[in-house]
Amino acid sequence: MSKNNNNNNNKSVLRLKDYRVRSSDSLSKVVLLHSLKDDSGKFNPCKGGNRHTWFRRNVKSVAFMFVLTAFMFLLDSVMVSVFGSINFHGSSSTRNSDGREEDSVAHKERPIVEMYGRLLNLASSALAEEEFKQESLNFWEEPYQEASKWTPCADKRYPTSLGKPGESNGYIMVSANGGLNQQRVAICNAVAVASLLNATLVLPKFLYSNVWKDPSQFGDIYQEDYFMRTLKDDVHIVQELPLHLKSLDIEAIGSLITDADIVKEAKPIDYVRTVLPLLMKNKVVHFLGFGNRLAFDPLPPELQRLRCKCNFHALKFVSKIQEVASLLIKRIRKFKYHAAERQLDKQLLGYFTPSISSKEDYVERGSSRYLALHLRFEEDMVAYSQCDFGGGEHEKKELEAYREVHFPLLIERLKNSKPVSPSELRKLGKCPLTPEEAALVLAALGFKRGTYIYLAGSRIYGGSSRMHPFTNLYPNLVTKETLLTYNELAPFRNFSSRLAALDFIACATSDVFAMTDSGSQLSSLVSGFRTYYGDGHAPTLRPNKKRLAAIFSENSSIGWTTFEDRVRKMIEEGQRVRVRGSGRSIYRQPRCPECMCRS
Numbered sequence: 001m002s003k004n005n006n007n008n009n010n011k012s013v014l015r016l017k018d019y020r021v022r023s024s025d026s027l028s029k030v031v032l033l034h035s036l037k038d039d040s041g042k043f044n045p046c047k048g049g050n051r052h053t054w055f056r057r058n059v060k061s062v063a064f065m066f067v068l069t070a071f072m073f074l075l076d077s078v079m080v081s082v083f084g085s086i087n088f089h090g091s092s093s094t095r096n097s098d099g100r101e102e103d104s105v106a107h108k109e110r111p112i113v114e115m116y117g118r119l120l121n122l123a124s125s126a127l128a129e130e131e132f133k134q135e136s137l138n139f140w141e142e143p144y145q146e147a148s149k150w151t152p153c154a155d156k157r158y159p160t161s162l163g164k165p166g167e168s169n170g171y172i173m174v175s176a177n178g179g180l181n182q183q184r185v186a187i188c189n190a191v192a193v194a195s196l197l198n199a200t201l202v203l204p205k206f207l208y209s210n211v212w213k214d215p216s217q218f219g220d221i222y223q224e225d226y227f228m229r230t231l232k233d234d235v236h237i238v239q240e241l242p243l244h245l246k247s248l249d250i251e252a253i254g255s256l257i258t259d260a261d262i263v264k265e266a267k268p269i270d271y272v273r274t275v276l277p278l279l280m281k282n283k284v285v286h287f288l289g290f291g292n293r294l295a296f297d298p299l300p301p302e303l304q305r306l307r308c309k310c311n312f313h314a315l316k317f318v319s320k321i322q323e324v325a326s327l328l329i330k331r332i333r334k335f336k337y338h339a340a341e342r343q344l345d346k347q348l349l350g351y352f353t354p355s356i357s358s359k360e361d362y363v364e365r366g367s368s369r370y371l372a373l374h375l376r377f378e379e380d381m382v383a384y385s386q387c388d389f390g391g392g393e394h395e396k397k398e399l400e401a402y403r404e405v406h407f408p409l410l411i412e413r414l415k416n417s418k419p420v421s422p423s424e425l426r427k428l429g430k431c432p433l434t435p436e437e438a439a440l441v442l443a444a445l446g447f448k449r450g451t452y453i454y455l456a457g458s459r460i461y462g463g464s465s466r467m468h469p470f471t472n473l474y475p476n477l478v479t480k481e482t483l484l485t486y487n488e489l490a491p492f493r494n495f496s497s498r499l500a501a502l503d504f505i506a507c508a509t510s511d512v513f514a515m516t517d518s519g520s521q522l523s524s525l526v527s528g529f530r531t532y533y534g535d536g537h538a539p540t541l542r543p544n545k546k547r548l549a550a551i552f553s554e555n556s557s558i559g560w561t562t563f564e565d566r567v568r569k570m571i572e573e574g575q576r577v578r579v580r581g582s583g584r585s586i587y588r589q590p591r592c593p594e595c596m597c598r599s
Contacts, residue, residue, distance in 0.1 A: 110391075110394075110462065110463075110465045111465060112465045112466075112468045112469070113389070113390045113391050113395075113436075113462065113465065113466060113469075114390070114436060114469055115389070115390040115434065115436060115437075115555075116436060116437070116440060116552065116555045118555060118556065119440055119552075119555050119558075119560075119563065120436070120440070120469055120472075120473070122560040122563070123439070123440055123443040123444075123473055123560070124472070124473060125560075126443060126560055126564075127443055127448065127449040127473060128449075130446065130448060131448060131449060131450075137445070137446050137568065139445050139446065139447070139512060139539060139541065139571070140369060140511055140512055140539070141537065141539060142534075142536050142537060142538070142539045142575070143539075143572060143575050144575065144576065144577045145536070146536075146577040147531075147534075147536035147577050148535060148536025148537070149536070149598055149599050150531075150536075150577075150591050150596045150597070150598050150599075151535070151596060151597050151598075151599060152312065152343070152532050152533060152595075152596060152597075153595075153596060153597040154305055154308035154309045154312055154313060154590075154594070154595050154596070155230075155309050155312075155313045157233070163233060163234065164232075164233060164234060164235060164236060165198040165236075167198075168198060168199055168200040168236050169197060169198045169199050169276070169279050169280055169283075170199055170200070170279040170280065170282070170283040170284055170285070171199065171200050171201075171202055171238075171241055171242075171245060171283065171284045171285075172190065172193065172194050172197070172199045172200070172201050172202065172279070172284075172285055172287065173202045173205070173241070173250075173284065173285070173286040173287065174186060174187070174190040174201075174202075174204040174205065174286075174287045174290050175204070175205045175206070175207050175286070175287070175288050175289070175290070176190075176204055176205070176206055176207065176289075176290055176291075177206075177207045177209065177289045177290070177291055178209070178291060178521075179209075179212055179214075179496060179497060179500060179521075180221065180496075180497040180500040180501060180504070180522075181500070181504075181521035181522050181524075181525050182291060182521055183204075183206055183497070184311065184315060184525065185292070185311075185521070185525075185587060186204065186290045186291060187204050187218075187310065187315065188307050188310035188311045188315075188587070189290065189293065189294040189307070190204055190287065190290065191231065191234075191235055191306060191307070191310045191314075192294060192299075192303045192304075192306050192307050192310075193271055193275075193287075193294060194235050194236070194237075195234060195235045195302075195303060195306055196268055196271060196272075196303060197271060197272070197275065197276050197279055199236075199279060200235075200236035200237070200238055201235055201236065201237045201238075202237075202238055202239070202240065202241055203218055203224060203227075203228075203237065203238070203239050203240075204218055205217060205218070206218065206497075207288075207289070212496045212497070213494070213496070214494075214495050214496045214497050214498075215495075216495050216497045216498060219318070220318070220495070220497075220498065221317065221318065221321070221497055221498065221501060222315050222316060222317060222318065223316045223317070223318055223319075224239070226314070226316050227314045227315060227316070230309070230313055230314040231306075231309070231310065231314050234306055234309070235306070241284065245283065245284050248282075248284065250284065250285075250286045253282050254278065254282070255278055255279075255282045255284055255285045255286060256285075256286050256288060257274075257275065257278075257285055257286065257287050257288065258288045258289055259288075259289040259290070259291060259293065261274070262274065262275075262287075262293045263293075264292055264293065265292060265293075265294070265295040265296075266293050266294060266295060267295050267298065267299075268298075268299060268300070268303070271294075295583075296583055296584060296585060296586055297582045297583050301593070301594045304586060304592075304594035304595070305594045305595065307586055307587075308532075308586060308590055308594060308595040311525075311528075311587050312347075312528075312529070312532050312533070312590070312595075316347075316350065317348070317350075317501055317505070319350070319351075319352070320491060321498060321501045321502065321505075322348070322349050322350050322351070322352045322505075323352050324484065324488060324489075324491075324492070324502060325348070325349060325352070325501070325502050325505040325506065326349050326352035326353065326354060327484070327488065328480055328483055328484060328502060328505075328506055329349075329354065329505070329506060329509060330354055331483045331484075332368070332370050332452065332454055332478060332483065332506065333354075333368040333369075333370065334368045341353060341355065342509075342533075342535070342537075343533040343534075343535060344508060344509050344529070344530065344533045344534060344538060345509055347529075347533055348504075348505045348508055348509060348529075349505065349509070368452065369452070369511040369512075370451075370452040370453065370454055370510055370511055371442075371447065371451055371452070371453050371454070371510060371511065371512040371513075371514060372453075372454045372456060372506055372507040372510035372512070372513050372514070373438065373453055373454065373455055373456065373514045373515075373516075374456045374457065374503075374507060374513075374514070374515050374516065374517075374520060374522055374523050374526070375433070375435060375438055375455060375456070375457065375460065375516055376432050376433070376457075376515075376516050376517040376520050376523075377432055377433070377434060377435060377460050377461055377462075377466070377516075378457070378459050378460070378461060379402060379459075379461040380402075380406060381432050381517075382399060382432060382461045383399040383402040383403050383406070383407070384403070384407060384410065385425065385430060385431055385432055386403075386414075386420075386422065386425060387422050387425050387426055387430065387431035387432070388422035388423070388426075389431075389434055390434075391462070426549050427546070427549055427550070427553075428546060428549075429544070429545035429546030429547075429548070429549055430545075431545070431549070432516065432517060433516035433517070433543065433545065433548070434466070435460060435466055435467050435469060435470040436469040436470060437516075437548070437552065438470065438514070438516055439469060439470040439473045439474060440473075440552075440563075441514075441541075441543055441548070441567055441571075442473075442474065442514070443473055444563055444564045444567035444568065445541070445564075445567065445568060445571060446564075447474075449473065449474060449475070450476060451474060451476060452476045452478065453474055453476060453477050453478070454478055454479070454506050454507070454510060455477055455478070455479050456503040456506065456507050456522070457503060457522075480499070480502050480503065480506070500522070503522070504522065504525070504526060507522070507526045508526045508529045508530060512539050512540075512541065513526055513527065513530060513538070513539070513540045513541070514540075514541040515527065515540070515541065515542055515543075516543065517545075518542050524585060524587060524588035525587055525588070526540075527540045527542070527588055528585070528586075528587045528588045528589065528590055531589070531590055531591060532590045532595070532596065539575065540575070541571050541574070541575075542571070542574040542575075543570065543571065543574070544570050544573075544574065547570050548567070548570065551563065551566050551567065551570075577591070578591065579591050579592055580592040580595075
């Protein structure tokens with residue numbers, strides 16, 4: 001890498017790590033100048049003979065100012081040297097904070113990649129011009145009043161509610177796979193299936209994954225007693241199998257049900273025909289994996305409502321997660337909170353919801369808004385996409401090698417199918433958005449350069465060099481790793497689900513949530529939570545990758561005003577208030593009679 005690029009990287013890292021030092025430097029200088037002004041009556045010294053008199057009178061203040069300024073420059077240099085060696089996220093470490101091992105090649109310094117240099121220059125100029133102007137378009141708010149007419153009501157009891165059966169047909173065990181968000185969906189689907197089959201649900205277990213390397217179980221993430229208490233009128237739930245069933249060989253008696261035995265998006269009738277006879281015969285069945293094994297439609301309204309009640313009401317994070325998440329949000333907001341308690345905060349943070357002493361205190365201190373961004377640009381997703389991201393031959397070989405090791409089934413499928421070029425994949429909207437593209441979208445939407453941005457996950461392929469175009473436009477980028485101390489994160493380190501819970505809460509309670517991949521389970525669940533509890537004041541930005549690819553394809557000629565207009569129109573259309581369509585996820589789109597009530 002060239003010397004200039006090294007300097008740029010150092011500056012980028014410094015923006016992330018050292019903004020407090022710089023702000024204190026400026027503040028000290030302002031205080032000094034103000035003291036000089038107060039001491040002399042006027043800052044400008046008198047003309048002629050009075051000039052020496054003024055100098056003698058203020059010689060100590062002047063000397064002190066020069067000494068302090070020199071000290072600040074020295075401190076600034078020290079901070080650069082300390083943080084300059086740190087990559088965007090601990091590049092010297094061989095293990096991320098979520099506990100997943102990373103290939104050492106992902107940590108090597110590499111050249112800065114810019115696919116849209118011309119647009120980046122236009123965006124930089126536009127942000128500079130807008131810095132002191134009032135925001136013309138406000139994406140900090142929901143654009144449609146219709147959103148506030150939908151209110152949560154999945155926890156209400158109705159005369160038609162199924163209720164808990166008098167006698168159970170047997171016990172259902174579930175071992176859920178995947179990460180935090182996949183497990184959450186599996187839990188709520190299991191609750192619905194237990195109700196459907198008049199069964200008793202054993203508190204779900206989480207499978208250990210060689211990918212996530214997280215041994216956490218239900219009670220490490222969610223409040224067990226609260227979960228059972230919230231659903232006590234709907235389904236039988238116990239913590240363990242009774243003793244007389246524990247000794248059974250579940251597989252030997254034919255009660256082990258894998259994902260191969262139940263089709264994806266199975267309908268209720270599939271469970272009645274396949275699972276119920278086994279349950280009635282053996283009094284126990286064990287679902288192993290249970291990923292996306294219950295369709296969203298057709299499903300009886302009461303089972304749909306039960307799914308919503310489980311996801312939005314019964315699953316509350318344990319107090320340790322709530323406490324650290326509250327601390328994280330306080331630091332993002334610089335200890336300035338909302339004047340009124342929000343349902344979102346209360347549901348996700350419980351007793352640790354930040355509060356203020358009075359409205360006057362809130363007005364005096366102001367509110368620090370932030371945007372949360374879920375940037376899906378991890379190495380596995382980048383490699384799986386087979387797209388080109390402007391990194392040249394080195395990047396191509398690196399991603400090919402990653403696919404060979406981690407996606408052997410994909411490699412076999414590619415050998416037997418017609419190849420699709422990277423450019424065609426991009427046109428079809430199949431490529432993950434790069435940090436550069438995400439920054440350009442935010443700039444087009446009018447978010448100012450000083451916007452505070454929380455980055456969820458942050459295990460970005462390419463590290464600081466790939467993030468450079470983003471941090472160059474938006475330097476106030478923070479993560480849980482930069483906001484929390486080593487000791488505060490210690491109980492979460494090497495537990496990916498607990499770390500993901502912090503990201504979930506920080507994203508869900510943000511003023512604006514921006515996603516780059518609508519298919520992401522985290523983005524889907526977060527956007528659903530914001531719809532359910534947001535009261536019409538929790539906007540979510542969903543880019544259409546196919547339309548965005550068409551816009552970016554005109555990089556060499558498109559004007560900035562035209563770029564802004566097309567991006568804004570795309571986002572606004574994605575924010576329209578829609579009732580959940582048939583087959584759509586009720587966790588992502590809860591606006592429907594089974595989940596929410598319309599006033």
